[in-house]
Amino acid sequence: GQQLNQSPQSMFIQEGEDVSMNCTSSSIFNTWLWYKQDPGEGPVLLIALYKAGELTSNGRLTAQFGITRKDSFLNISASIPSDVGIYFCAGMKTSYDKVIFGPGTSLSVIP
Amino acid sequence: GAVVSQHPSWVICKSGTSVKIECRSLDFQATTMFWYRQFPKQSLMLMATSNEGSKATYEQGVEKDKFLINHASLTLSTLTVTSAHPEDSSFYICSAPHPQLAKNIQYFGAGTRLSVL
Numbered sequence: 001g002q003q004l005n006q007s008p009q010s011m012f013i014q015e016g017e018d019v020s021m022n023c024t025s026s027s028i029f030n031t032w033l034w035y036k037q038d039p040g041e042g043p044v045l046l047i048a049l050y051k052a053g054e055l056t057s058n059g060r061l062t063a064q065f066g067i068t069r070k071d072s073f074l075n076i077s078a079s080i081p082s083d084v085g086i087y088f089c090a091g092m093k094t095s096y097d098k099v100i101f102g103p104g105t106s107l108s109v110i111p
Numbered sequence: 112g113a114v115v116s117q118h119p120s121w122v123i124c125k126s127g128t129s130v131k132i133e134c135r136s137l138d139f140q141a142t143t144m145f146w147y148r149q150f151p152k153q154s155l156m157l158m159a160t161s162n163e164g165s166k167a168t169y170e171q172g173v174e175k176d177k178f179l180i181n182h183a184s185l186t187l188s189t190l191t192v193t194s195a196h197p198e199d200s201s202f203y204i205c206s207a208p209h210p211q212l213a214k215n216i217q218y219f220g221a222g223t224r225l226s227v228l
Contacts, residue, residue: 033216042117042204042219043155050214088154095215096143096208101154 004102006089012108019076021087021105029091032065032072033099037086046087047074079109113137115207117220124195125228131191132223134161134205140185141207145217146178149202161188161205195227 005024013019023032031050035043047058049065049072056063062075072089089102116135124130134144142163147155159180160168167180179191188207192199202224206217 031214031216035219040202040222040224042115042206042222045216045218048214048216092216098145098157098160099206099217100157103154 004089004091004100006087006102006105008105009103010106010108012110013079015079015081015109015111017079019079019083019107020073021107022071022073023089023102024071025091026070028069029100030069030094031092032063033090033092034061034063034072034074035088035090035101037088037104039085043088076107079107081109081111083107084109113221114139114209114212114218115205115220117205117223119223120221121224121226123226123228126196127194129191129193130195130225131189132203132205132225134188134190134207134220136186136207136209139207139209139211141188141209142185144182144188144205144207146180146188146190147204147206149204149222155204158190161190163188192225195225197227200225200227 003026007022034046037043047063052069054065060077086104088104090099118133144161146158148158149155157170158173161180161182163182169175182188202222204222206219208215208217
């Protein structure tokens, strides 16, 4: 079946450092999504990517849709304590389609 | 603000009882909603697709008679966990694609924590 892989599985960084995390897929997706989940909450959409090669920013966050449509990365610049959480990449084949989630990257920021 | 609302946020029940969880789209109509389950330290796993006016579509391995889904209106889908057992304890999350925001990308509710004693 469809499977997404995320790396790294977890990260411990110093406040102020930049962060980079990756997501790869065994199959092609036409939409890539990045969500953040805080403990006990539902995932919150950070960035949505719709075209291969697309580079999109949302504040300190930047994400890219890989050319092969089988990968994406998310960068966070100048991390702050509230960036702590689980970051999930997710893919969709088409609009209104189900969302397939990656296993997540756990981010810890040391003040 | 939130575009998808879930209720309750936390429920504790006795083994063998049934529990209903509601998922509402706020200020938009959702002909399709999705139900996910998340165990501790794991990712979200899709359980079923809820379709307004028709039967839900269940993912492989999900018992449709145990997890009853009713999409009675364009803004409400319900998930009923029937005869709940401790192994059903999990975090249940719904989502709905918003037709105006971000090209039908799914927005998630805050989740419902189910604890079965």
